[in-house]
Amino acid sequence: MRLTGPDAVPDWMKGDGRMPVRILVRWIMAMTLGIAAPVAAQMMPEGPVLAAADLREGQSLDGEWTYSIDPYRDGAAGFHGGPAGEGHRRYDDTDVAARTADDPIALYEYDMDASPRAVLPESWTGHAPEMRHYEGLVWYQKRFDAEIAPGERQFLRFGAVNYHAEVWLNGKRLGEHEGGFTPFAFEVTGVLRTEGNRLVVGVDSQRDALSIPPPVTDWETYGGITRPVRLIAVSETFVDDAWVRLADRDTLAVDIVLDGASGAEREVVFSIPELGLRRSVRTGDDGAARLTIAVPPEVELWSPDSPRLYEVLVEAGGDRWRDRVGLRTIETDGPHILLNGEPVFLRGISLHEEELGEDPARRITPEAARELLTLAKGGLGANFVRLAHYPHGEAMVRAADEMGLLVWSEIPVYWRIAFDDPAALEKARLMLAENILRDRNRAAVALWSVGNETPLSDARNAFMRRLVDDVRTLDPHRLVTAALLTEQERDGDHPVMVMGDPLAQALDVMAINAYNGWYGPDRLADLPAIEWRVPPGKPLLFSEVGAGALAGLHQPERPGKFSEEYQAEYYRQTLAMLSQIPNFAGISPWILKDFRSPRRQRPVIQDGWNRKGLVSETGERKQAFGVLADWYAERAR
Numbered sequence: 001m002r003l004t005g006p007d008a009v010p011d012w013m014k015g016d017g018r019m020p021v022r023i024l025v026r027w028i029m030a031m032t033l034g035i036a037a038p039v040a041a042q043m044m045p046e047g048p049v050l051a052a053a054d055l056r057e058g059q060s061l062d063g064e065w066t067y068s069i070d071p072y073r074d075g076a077a078g079f080h081g082g083p084a085g086e087g088h089r090r091y092d093d094t095d096v097a098a099r100t101a102d103d104p105i106a107l108y109e110y111d112m113d114a115s116p117r118a119v120l121p122e123s124w125t126g127h128a129p130e131m132r133h134y135e136g137l138v139w140y141q142k143r144f145d146a147e148i149a150p151g152e153r154q155f156l157r158f159g160a161v162n163y164h165a166e167v168w169l170n171g172k173r174l175g176e177h178e179g180g181f182t183p184f185a186f187e188v189t190g191v192l193r194t195e196g197n198r199l200v201v202g203v204d205s206q207r208d209a210l211s212i213p214p215p216v217t218d219w220e221t222y223g224g225i226t227r228p229v230r231l232i233a234v235s236e237t238f239v240d241d242a243w244v245r246l247a248d249r250d251t252l253a254v255d256i257v258l259d260g261a262s263g264a265e266r267e268v269v270f271s272i273p274e275l276g277l278r279r280s281v282r283t284g285d286d287g288a289a290r291l292t293i294a295v296p297p298e299v300e301l302w303s304p305d306s307p308r309l310y311e312v313l314v315e316a317g318g319d320r321w322r323d324r325v326g327l328r329t330i331e332t333d334g335p336h337i338l339l340n341g342e343p344v345f346l347r348g349i350s351l352h353e354e355e356l357g358e359d360p361a362r363r364i365t366p367e368a369a370r371e372l373l374t375l376a377k378g379g380l381g382a383n384f385v386r387l388a389h390y391p392h393g394e395a396m397v398r399a400a401d402e403m404g405l406l407v408w409s410e411i412p413v414y415w416r417i418a419f420d421d422p423a424a425l426e427k428a429r430l431m432l433a434e435n436i437l438r439d440r441n442r443a444a445v446a447l448w449s450v451g452n453e454t455p456l457s458d459a460r461n462a463f464m465r466r467l468v469d470d471v472r473t474l475d476p477h478r479l480v481t482a483a484l485l486t487e488q489e490r491d492g493d494h495p496v497m498v499m500g501d502p503l504a505q506a507l508d509v510m511a512i513n514a515y516n517g518w519y520g521p522d523r524l525a526d527l528p529a530i531e532w533r534v535p536p537g538k539p540l541l542f543s544e545v546g547a548g549a550l551a552g553l554h555q556p557e558r559p560g561k562f563s564e565e566y567q568a569e570y571y572r573q574t575l576a577m578l579s580q581i582p583n584f585a586g587i588s589p590w591i592l593k594d595f596r597s598p599r600r601q602r603p604v605i606q607d608g609w610n611r612k613g614l615v616s617e618t619g620e621r622k623q624a625f626g627v628l629a630d631w632y633a634e635r636a637r
């Protein structure tokens with residue numbers, strides 16, 4: 001959408017223009033793409049993008065940390081609400097043992113060096129039995145030495161901290177981040193020291209009515225530092241962002257943003273060595289550059305059947321940025337989703353970010369990610385995964401890139417969001433931008449979802465449409481979707497499901513969560529007779545269908561809910577029902593694996609687990625697993 005009229009220039013560009021250059025640059029890039037939203041500025045993270053940071057050389061700060069619980073937030077504020085006193089400030093650069101040895105009457109009521117130990121990244125649910133249901137503030141500390149090369153800049157990068165993080169290094173407050181599923185980084189040049197660094201993070205899992213997600217969800221919160229923490233050193237001027245993709249089947253587009261004093265008017269070299277492709281370009285005075293290159297005829301396109309990744313390089317000054325990128329196109333054509341110009345049916349499954357095992361703690365290592373995706377691809381024959389309900393870790397998305405699975409990526413705009421509050425919208429927009437900026441080089445990501453099962457209202461429609469516009473600004477080369485709800489009506493003798501959600505018309509791909517035969521009055525035998533009245537002319541996914549079963553619970557004679565037989569029959573009847581819908585373009589049943597949910601407390605059957613998995617929490621396959629796998633095998637012929 002081109003810019004027109006006085007609203008063309010966003011407010012922050014009319015004012016003092018103090019917005020950091022990198023954000024201004026991204027706005028200009030969005031405008032030149034001709035798709036910038038004409039009304040409000042695109043929300044952008046304050047910090048650096050550090051694209052492909054997980055591939056950059058750096059020092060891992062994973063491993064042993066100490067942690068100290070603080071349920072009354074004593075380290076965050078004094079008992080009358082003023083600043084915390086010296087003896088309570090977990091984030092001070094203080095060696096408590098030395099301090100109290102030196103002054104025996106000094107009073108400290110914490111000691112981060114002597115606190116319990118934990119191996120990160122993992123949720124605190126895994127630290128100790130008493131942490132299993134902890135919600136609130138936990139202080140973490142990491143002591144480390146660092147090599148500091150002259151002329152380099154150093155950044156501290158967190159893969160994710162759930163839900164709110166406040167970070168200090170050597171007693172200096174670096175900043176804070178809200179949102180449990182997207183990366184953030186702080187520059188620590190000049191604060192970092194070569195020995196005895198004291199990194200302290202206050203992690204608060206508490207959410208409120210303005211949070212994204214809200215306090216009530218159907219999954220375990222898993223508070224804590226749940227993804228890798230790294231110290232990354234870069235040259236004074238470095239490649240902060242590089243976006244490499246097929247703008248269409250003939251055009252390779254590359255956008256590059258340098259960060260640093262000498263980023264302007266700088267020669268940059270882009271190359272894909274395996275294609276013998278090398279181009280140089282000069283950045284503008286904003287440190288940004290764009291290349292559009294004819295696609296080399298020998299390029300092998302990325303697809304689930306052939307997940308070909310290319311090493312791509314951007315060299316500028318002293319920095320050498322790299323990523324591994326698949327080249328492909330994804331678009332729609334009427335009711336079809338086209339991958340590289342060919343119709344594709346999405347044979348999917350939904351996943352939470354939770355590893356296999358009896359006591360998960362959101363430890364999604366590359367191995368854990370591959371184990372889950374192998375169950376999906378190898379076990380079910382899937383070509384698609386819905387990574388619900390929030391951005392999963394880089395390990396999972398990169399595994400999908402490498403193994404060949406298309407991805408539905410989602411921000412946790414879930415259920416009861418404060419749709420009428422600008423602060424909630426700002427958080428959602430920021431989270432969406434952080435997600436897209438992190439993953440838009442991942443060929444596997446085909447769909448950006450702006451939410452799940454959000455209740456209809458004018459405020460909600462405006463909120464969601466704003467997010468849809470942001471997707472189109474940040475990444476016009478992928479499909480935008482959302483998981484929507486439908487209403488059940490009756491038409492004479494048969495039930496009708498009606499999609500009346502006005503948001504559907506704003507989406508590239510409609511998606512429905514449906515539970516006929518599990519929630520509500522429908523009997524399984526009646527499902528194939530249900531008529532679905534949905535807008536024609538664009539692809540329709542079923543982002544959720546599902547039924548619960550306790551692995552090993554068998555009732556062959558009179559299958560009841562939570563028996564494996566009932567779940568299997570639910571899948572047979574549901575798949576028969578959906579197959580009759582003309583624009584049925586794919587499905588991601590709920591869900592690959594049983595997962596922890598505090599809402600599911602029926603003794604013996606649930607015990608705090610949502611049992612809609614096709615496998616148990618330890619990977620034990622239920623009968624329905626085979627029903628879906630057989631159905632996918634038929635579809636894949």
Ligand code: GCU
Nearest residue numbers: 218452453513544590610612
């Ligand atoms: C909803 C929701 C899921 C939830 C599921 C269920 O559709 O999107 O997060 O877990 O239903 O009820 O199991």
